Amino acid sequence: MTTAPGLNPPGLPARAVKGVVLLACCAVVILPFITIVSTSLATREQVTRSGGMVFLPDEISFAAYQAIFNGDVVTRAILVSLMVTVVGTTLSLVSTTLLAYGLSRRGSVAHKPFLMIVLFALLFTPGIIPSYLMVKSLGLIDTYWSLILPVMINAFNVIILRAFFMELPEEVIDSARIDGAGDFAILWRIVLPLSKGVLAVVALFYAVSYWNAFFSALLYLNDISMWPLQLVLRTFVVNQTQVGVDQLGVAGADLPPQEAIQMAILVLSIIPILVVYPFVQRHFTKGVLIGAVKG
Template identity: 75%
Template sequence: MTGNTPGPARFGRPTPLGRTVKTVILTVCCAAVLIPFAGIFATSLADRAEITRSGGFVLLPHGAHFAAYQAVLSGGVVTRALVVSLLVTAVGTVLSLVSTALLAYGLSRTDSVGHRPLLMTVLFALLFAPGIIPSYLVVKQFGLLDSYWSLILPAMVNAFNVVIVRAFFMELPRELLDSARIDGAGDWTVLWRIVLPLSRAVLAVVGLFYAVGYWNSFFGALLYLNDTSKWPLQLVLRTYVVNNTALGVDQIGAGGSSLPPQTAIQMAILVISIVPVLVVYPFVQRHFSKGVLTGAVKG
């Protein structure tokens, strides 16, 4: 084939019609995602008259009213649940990253003691998840009911994340690790000084997986927590937004006898539950292709 011979049609430049169709499809997809978020945020800023006039969903508010955010963040059940979710997410993510990294590093060394049975156990846990009743009985047996640890320990190690981190560890150059051991470095030194610094990408992605899992989890709290003062934010969101239960003055903690519209309060809770993930995700997104796809495909 000479240089002047045209290549296959699939490698040609897109036609104006093709570019237009792609632009329209992409615009529609973006609008389908962004318009509901914009409506939720706008409704949380609207007043009672505007919400009533628009039928409960405001897309373009005439003014910004922050009474709903002041009400839910004034020390009531939503503020307490937000603090619980932040603490559970922070502590759980750190413990999950530490335990996952240690387990994955041990499994990445094929000469470690009990490597094969432990690897089979992790793969078995990846394929077969425990049921609700066995999980509840285990939590009850360890005395974790009505404890914050019941929201952390049952989900502390995820088999899928262990497999991803192990695959990434196994791709690290063996020569680099062997040279460190020849220089007298032990396993802890190799892990802390060499393996973990080279694995920041996969640890950032797995840390995001764990953080989002802890932040969005409500079912564990629904099963294990009887004390409503220990509820995380997502369970409050489910109770007062999904189930459409009205929030009173005593539950919100706002002063005075009047409250913002319940719809605005519900949308404000929903915005507060979404914002942390939206803030953290852009800082981790650039690590996805390197941290997950490389380890998963080649591992």
């Protein structure tokens, strides 16, 4: 019995090469993260001795995290980011689901014009100046709505959900209509329970987008007290702004090293996504392949 071409198991050299490449890729991802966490837990002497970044600390210190949570700036920024992420993700998921379901029903009112608008928005995005003028004309400057409303519906996510809804069995929906169920009843009792996987993927897409967004806050929020965590992180790390008594409320002599504070803020910005991602990771393959294979 012959084996079809291309189906032979790889030999030992090929498996060894794949293992080395996989280990190298893991090292590229894991080693910087270990360095960030280690630096946030290092003491002043260790940071000074290593020249700024510590790979493995000899002694663990939580002074940087204590300083962050004792102050108002970072703590308030974390609460702002959580609020914007939760509210924005909820509104985005609801509006995207309703729009996608309406576009998936071929008999809906103005089906094709709305679909063309969504496709146009997917291909062409507004510039910074038109977006700013629109937000300003709506009176959203220095409000948290400026971080949510302009990006509440993502055309790519609408297309993903629409493709999934169109693949649902029409027989199930038709039988529900025969039993007297309306569109909202069908959506709530039939479509949504069958779409938990793709909804989890879209919700994660939105949550990551809201959590990591900083440029919209830089444009629309002039009040520093309203800044989300990512913008505070950019100010402290990217701009190399010194984190001191005014931001943390810690005496200068007790202030942890700047590198430790900056890395601690970075760790706090990463943790929520790391916590949420494993619960929806198994849905990603399904969500990415939606609409790619018909049948």
